Amino acid sequence: MVDTIDNEDAEAGPEPEGENTAPLDAAGGAEGSDHAGGEDAPAQAAPVSGPEEGGGAVAKAFAGFKEVKPRMTLAERREARRKAAEEQKAAQAKKGEQGEEARQSETDDEIEAALAGSTVQAKYAKKKKKTIRTIGTLISTVILVYGIYLLFKPFQAPLTYGVCRVFLELNVQFPDTLRLSTAEQIGNTMRIWYTQVDAFGQYRMENIQCRFERDEKMGFRVEKILINRREIAPERVEAFNNILPVILADPPNLDYPAPIPDALKDVQIDADTFRTPLF
DSSP states (O other): OHHHHHHHHHHHHOOOHHHHHHHHHTTHHHHHHHHHHHHHHHHHOOOOOOOOOHHHHHHHHTOOOOOOOOOOOOOHHHHHHHHHHHHHHHHHHHHHHHHHHHHHHHHHHHHHHHHHHHHOOOOOOOHHHHHHHHHHHHHHHHHHHHHHHHHHSBBBHHHHHHHHHHHHHSSSGGGGOEEEEEEETTTTTTEEEEEEOTTTTEEEEEEEEEEEEEEETTTTEEEEEEEEEEEOOOHHHHHHHHHHHHHHHSOOOOBBBOOOOOOOGGGGGGGGGGGGOOO
């Protein structure tokens, strides 16, 4: 910085003396002539000029001068350059702060966007988990209810049981006293144990066996029927086969019958049927 200042001073050069001294010579010409004539020379009266003549002379005397700005000292130049450097540094610092603020703002926006995305993802995951839990609860409830239903639901017998049961109900004397006990499938034969009250009021336990054979139209048909080991007439069996499509179209209840209790304490006797009322 010092070298730069010295170079500028050198380029400026010494001030011109002629320009500065010329007005003095022109203005002080009379005084110089007085000194040149000696002290004893009689003083010549200077011509008195008016204000206009004096102003014109001064204007002419300074007409050749150029307006010269006052030169800055070395210290002032250094101070000016120091201030310029400080201003430049301040501008750069301000620009850097603005850039840093912009970057910080972008970073904050990215963080907020990421947080918003993570919040949405968390809400979606929570909602999905809740939905899965609800569906799982519903499925578990349905399975539990269906399991309870199967637990208490009576076992279903095959369709041959229904056909044999219909024939039995059509051929007993008192169907309202009929009570089925057990049913079992043995090959192509269905055997049903039952109890009934006959015409003499006797409580009897008997069985019926229905043997089936394959049929192309209906799938199966009755081949032979035995009641208490006595075979039913083939004509009656064939007549029953004629109504078999109606039975298959609307089958009866196929629940397996509950077994009849064989303990004496479980036997229920209706005494009012044979006891004479007193009142």
